[in-house]
Amino acid sequence: MKSVLYWTLAVIITFAAIIYQRRTGPTYDKRVSATIENVVYNFKLVRSHGGESDCKIQLAVPDPEVTGKLIYKLYPTKNDWTIVDFTREGENLTAFLPKLPPAGKYEYKVSLYKNNTEYALNNSEPVIIRFKGHVPGFVLIPHIIFMFFAMFLGNVAGIMAFFKHAKFRFYGTLTVIFLFIGGMILGPIVQKYAFGEFWAGIPFAWDLTDNKTLISFLFWGLAWVMNRKKERPVFTIAASIVMILVYSIPHSMHGSQLDPETGEIIQGWIQLMLF
Numbered sequence: 001m002k003s004v005l006y007w008t009l010a011v012i013i014t015f016a017a018i019i020y021q022r023r024t025g026p027t028y029d030k031r032v033s034a035t036i037e038n039v040v041y042n043f044k045l046v047r048s049h050g051g052e053s054d055c056k057i058q059l060a061v062p063d064p065e066v067t068g069k070l071i072y073k074l075y076p077t078k079n080d081w082t083i084v085d086f087t088r089e090g091e092n093l094t095a096f097l098p099k100l101p102p103a104g105k106y107e108y109k110v111s112l113y114k115n116n117t118e119y120a121l122n123n124s125e126p127v128i129i130r131f132k133g134h135v136p137g138f139v140l141i142p143h144i145i146f147m148f149f150a151m152f153l154g155n156v157a158g159i160m161a162f163f164k165h166a167k168f169r170f171y172g173t174l175t176v177i178f179l180f181i182g183g184m185i186l187g188p189i190v191q192k193y194a195f196g197e198f199w200a201g202i203p204f205a206w207d208l209t210d211n212k213t214l215i216s217f218l219f220w221g222l223a224w225v226m227n228r229k230k231e232r233p234v235f236t237i238a239a240s241i242v243m244i245l246v247y248s249i250p251h252s253m254h255g256s257q258l259d260p261e262t263g264e265i266i267q268g269w270i271q272l273m274l275f
Helices: 002-024 137-162 168-195 208-226 233-247
Strands: 030-036 039-045 048-050 055-060 067-075 082-085 087-089 092-097 105-114 117-120 127-132 256-258 265-267
Touching: 002 137, 002 233, 030 105, 030 117, 039 055, 039 105, 055 105, 067 092, 082 092, 092 105, 137 168, 137 233, 168 208, 168 233, 208 233
Parallel strands: 048 127
Antiparallel strands: 030 039, 055 092, 067 082, 067 105, 087 092, 105 117, 105 127, 256 265
16 A cells, blocks of 8 residues: 555656646747637647747637737847738638747737727737757657656655655666666757757756756766665655756756857746746
8 A cells, every 4th residue: 555655646746747847838838818809719829839830820719800910029139020910711810930940039929909909918928939940759759758757756766765665776776767868868869859959058058958957867876876785765865856846947948049149059048927
């Protein structure tokens, strides 16, 4: 029964972390709504786009009398805003953001109109979208799977270490293996496909995603070394806590960003108040 409790707690913590990441990460779609003449519309505004195509902004608005405008400019700049009209495709309004190089960003706003009344989405606050290269599924999917199980196994190991379960060292070893493959091998490959560089963390730059993976791996590596010949559960507990804290940092914060003036990829804090 205790083992069932450990695994249950690990599942709860892992999925709570995943849900938190999806709700706070600055690259996940921004959920917005608008009430137009007593009709409520719910939309998702994209904040990440991969591949070689322009980014389609599509809103489901069946009412044919509703029109819209897309307003955007390069981020971060003081450029003038570009305004384009949405076109109607059946029950959808559609507009496009022109493609940018990997790590390039726009800030954009959307306004809908009916009977000369404007309905500004997201309270007229801009949404920031980052472009990236196409990441093949044969790289991205294993990366996600290994990182998920690294988090899950790390939680199992930490909980078992806290309760001094005999197998905490075994699951700690598995955590190191999964984190190494998912974060230190597949992670840089994903980064290369997406933004053209394998590693943007310490000591070369300050990409927070790379750095937090590195910190987590170092703590788990230390826990593995300290538990090789003797049980030292405190190190496993500490590594597990650090991993939870790392996963509490919204994904892609302080991530790769294209300098619109120099064309170089840099890192810059994403202004969360814009989301």
